[in-house]
Amino acid sequence: MANSGWDIAMRRIDSEYDLPQFIAARLVRNIAANKFRLPANDRSMFQQLPDDVIARIEQIVHDAYLEAGEDVGGDILREHLWQQAFDGRRGMIANGELLPPTEFRRRIGVTEKRLEQLLGDGSLFSVEVDGALFIPAVLANRAHNLRRLRATCRIIVPAPPWCRIDFLSSPRGSLGDRGPLDMLDDDDDFKTLRQVAAAWAAEWSRTTVKLYEGTHETEPSDVPPLYTASAEIDPRRRLWERASEALKVHGYQWPLGPYSDVRKFTLFVERETAGDAAPTPEACMQIVVDGEDIRIRLVAAPGATPRSQTFPALKQKNLIDLAKRVIAHLK
Incomplete structure (x- = not known):
């Protein structure tokens, strides 16, 4: 299959640095779109990375796009590269690496309804x-432990399908330079594979919690948040579980403190998938500390109608502790 500049850059960054796919994808996108330099305004988004690492990644992206013959501003050349990629995918069909559903179903001996179920649950x-x-033919290859292979497929659902093929078929440093298909038979190997697959899948989605002073129903655009916390978390987990983890796992946090003793603030939760142009808002919650009580008003959340609740504040020291207390109550 023909490789685009994006493909080459992502693969080389992955081989040199232990970066979440989410971070690597955003770096490649921003660098490639700005004449192969990370925009100064975006530097704060990657403050955990030293300048020499940023410079090296800029060089990787530049060389990758040059090797692919791709000019970010060249529509004709981009179209040519897309055509090359599609030709490569058609080649996978011709050589039997990809199978139409009817042939795949025949190989594994299931009904059409059962195949739909297996596709539906991510197996x-x-x-x-x-x-x-x-459907990738490897998923029907009885030389592999298909039960464990399907379990692995369910773990990596958050990633785009073409990336799942790459994950399953490529050696990985985190697996001792072995591929996932080589880790299905031995119990200890499979346990390691499940852990690596879960971590890799989570890298494709980031949950962010932002806190703003005052009460709001939409995220303010004219003032910075009091606090922001982000973490790569499997998007299939429940909203408030992800929000809680984002506040606790010490992924991206800013500022680092000390934090103001704010008694009235609004909490926003958003989720962003690698490659998406913009994050998806998921929840907005107004929080007011009134004496020894916390009053919350859930303005927006999936499947929820606006509602208010009151419960004891206990002895929370700052707005971060208050936010954790509120989310723990909702979990």
Whole structure:
């Protein structure tokens, strides 16, 4: 399959640095779109990375796009590269690496309904080529432990389908330079694979919690947040579980403190998937400390209608502790 500058850059960054896919994807996108230099305004987003690492990644992205013959501003060349990629995918169909659903179903001996169930729960997955769906033939190869292979597929659902193929078929340093397909038979190997797969899958989605002073129903655009915390977390986990983890795991946090003794603030939760142009708002909650009580008003959350609650504040020391207390109450 033909490799684009994006593909080459992502692969080389992954081989040199232990960066979440989410961070690497954003770096490549921002650098490639700005004449192969990270925009100064974006530097604060990657403050955990030293200047020499940023410079090296800029060089990797530049060389990758040059090797692919891709100019970010060249629409004709970009179209040519897309065509090369599609030709490569058609080649995978021709050589049997991708199978139409009817042939795949015949190989594993299941009904059409059962195949739909396996695709629906993530045990199998399909990719699209020229508007038609195909399933990777490796998922029907009985030389592998198919039960464990399907369990692995369910873990990596958050990643795009083509990236799942790459994950399953490529050696990884975190697996001792072995591929996932080599880790299915031995119990200890499979335990390691599950852990690596879960960590890799979480890298494709980031949950962010932001706190703003005062009460708001939409995220303010004219003032900075009092506090921001982000972490790569599997998007299939429940909203408030992810928000709680974002506040606790010490991924990205800013500022580092000390924090103001704010008694009235609004908490926003958003989720961003690698490659998306903008994050998806998930929740907005107004929080007011009134004496020894906390009053909250949930303005927006998936499947929820606006509602208010009051419960004891206990002895929370600052707004971060208050936010953790509120989210723990909602979990």
